[in-house]
Amino acid sequence: MRSTIVTLKMFVKRTLVKFTSAVDIRPLDKLITSKYVNLPQPKNKFLQTYIWIDGTGEQLRSKTKTVSEQTNSVKDVSWWSYDGSSTGQAEGENSDIYLKPVAIYRDPFILMGGVSDNPETNQNKLVLCETLDTDMKPLKTNWRSDCEKTLKSVADQKPTFGFEQEYTLLDRDGWPFGWPKMAFPGSQGPYYCSVGACQAYARDLVDSHYRACLYAGLDIAGINAEVMPSSWEYQIGPTIGIDAADQLWISRYILHRIGEEYGIQISLDPKPVEVGDWNGAGCHVNFNVEEMKKKGEGLKAIEKAIEKLSKRQRTHMRHYDPAFGKDNKRRLTGEHETASYKEFSSDTASRAVSIRIPRQVADNQCGYFEDRRPAANCDPYQVTNILVKTVCLNETG
Numbered sequence: 001m002r003s004t005i006v007t008l009k010m011f012v013k014r015t016l017v018k019f020t021s022a023v024d025i026r027p028l029d030k031l032i033t034s035k036y037v038n039l040p041q042p043k044n045k046f047l048q049t050y051i052w053i054d055g056t057g058e059q060l061r062s063k064t065k066t067v068s069e070q071t072n073s074v075k076d077v078s079w080w081s082y083d084g085s086s087t088g089q090a091e092g093e094n095s096d097i098y099l100k101p102v103a104i105y106r107d108p109f110i111l112m113g114g115v116s117d118n119p120e121t122n123q124n125k126l127v128l129c130e131t132l133d134t135d136m137k138p139l140k141t142n143w144r145s146d147c148e149k150t151l152k153s154v155a156d157q158k159p160t161f162g163f164e165q166e167y168t169l170l171d172r173d174g175w176p177f178g179w180p181k182m183a184f185p186g187s188q189g190p191y192y193c194s195v196g197a198c199q200a201y202a203r204d205l206v207d208s209h210y211r212a213c214l215y216a217g218l219d220i221a222g223i224n225a226e227v228m229p230s231s232w233e234y235q236i237g238p239t240i241g242i243d244a245a246d247q248l249w250i251s252r253y254i255l256h257r258i259g260e261e262y263g264i265q266i267s268l269d270p271k272p273v274e275v276g277d278w279n280g281a282g283c284h285v286n287f288n289v290e291e292m293k294k295k296g297e298g299l300k301a302i303e304k305a306i307e308k309l310s311k312r313q314r315t316h317m318r319h320y321d322p323a324f325g326k327d328n329k330r331r332l333t334g335e336h337e338t339a340s341y342k343e344f345s346s347d348t349a350s351r352a353v354s355i356r357i358p359r360q361v362a363d364n365q366c367g368y369f370e371d372r373r374p375a376a377n378c379d380p381y382q383v384t385n386i387l388v389k390t391v392c393l394n395e396t397g
């Protein structure tokens with residue numbers, strides 16, 4: 001009992017230190033806000049919100065500006081810059097970091113008013129950016145730059161990715177949303193894919209996110225409640241090339257923004273609750289290339305890919321969370337539907353392995369495979385990059 005209390009205190013301390021920054025913020029009155037955000041937007045004024053990954057490699061930052069030109073392609077969007085010394089990405093003296101726009105999406109937050117909110121005509125945009133230093137070199141946290149090169153080199157094989165993004169809702173004090181304070185809800189069992197007031201927490205947020213992602217133009221494929229109460233999943237894909245990882249980052253941005261509105265924090269920590277019998281949060285990546293889709297023969301290509309992956313467990317684990325494997329160690333314990341961090345394993349239809357071949361894929365002898373190792377807070381550019389390097393480019397070591 002005593003040791004449980006001590007561990008619980010440590011857990012609380014860790015979580016609070018990590019997440020608490022705004023415990024006393026009172027939610028703002030949305031009725032007042034609606035007076036102003038619904039004011040019509042003047043002609044020839046459009047808003048662009050630039051979004052980038054900060055020095056943590058996990059958190060996102062954004063800032064917005066007004067432009068006078070419509071933008072239908074990312075090529076129409078100009079470069080911008082920001083103060084990298086305030087995001088853990090530069091020293092004080094030489095702190096300007098370039099923002100290179102790489103993809104645009106419809107903005108589901110700042111609408112234009114009236115008919116212009118139609119998804120086909122809304123000209124307010126979310127602008128996903130790469131970060132470059134003054135010498136135009138990608139920052140350490142800019143994994144996209146190399147990933148794009150890799151994926152382009154195998155474009156003829158149409159590398160296709162489907163992400164299952166799991167996440168956990170936390171109150172502002174860092175405790176899981178809807179859980180009794182400093183205590184635990186009933187044990188796991190009734191929550192996965194659940195319905196009901198005491199089973200599924202904050203569905204409004206989940207549905208809002210779903211709709212906002214669709215409006216933005218993302219390939220969001222579905223949602224479900226997860227095994228631990230107040231944890232959820234959504235899927236992005238199947239999507240070809242760099243577009244898949246770009247979309248996953250934007251979907252995370254939208255999720256954090258909607259969390260702001262509800263006063264709920266979004267945690268992508270791979271093991272948010274370490275005390276007790278609670279599942280962690282992953283980001284399974286489903287992957288294939290053309291030859292894996294071929295009727296009858298695809299499975300052979302999948303098995304060959306798995307053989308290559310089996311020889312690179314340590315390398316892959318370094319790319320599957322932003323802490324080079326440290327975060328994922330807490331999650332990949334071999335319990336709670338995970339495989340061991342140290343050992344590679346694969347099987348058909350099993351959820352206790354590194355790589356799973358879905359049952360239907362084995363039946364059809366073609367399709368895709370699922371890499372269950374990436375953590376919820378993984379950088380999808382790192383994951384898709386190393387997958388293609390190993391499977392398609394035969395990189396070893």
Ligand code: ADP
Pocket residue numbers: 160161162163164221235236237238239284286287288367368370
């Ligand atoms: P489970 O929870 O059983 O692992 P989900 O239904 O949550 O499976 O997710 C399945 C994922 O597989 C989705 O992200 C989907 O986009 C992806 N997927 C389906 N077909 C393909 C494919 N051909 N290539 C890559 N990903 C795929």
Ligand code: MN
Pocket residue numbers: none
């Ligand atoms: Mn300033």
Ligand code: MN
Pocket residue numbers: 164233
């Ligand atoms: Mn799933």
Ligand code: MN
Pocket residue numbers: 164166226233
């Ligand atoms: Mn899941």
Ligand code: MN
Pocket residue numbers: 164284370
């Ligand atoms: Mn899965």
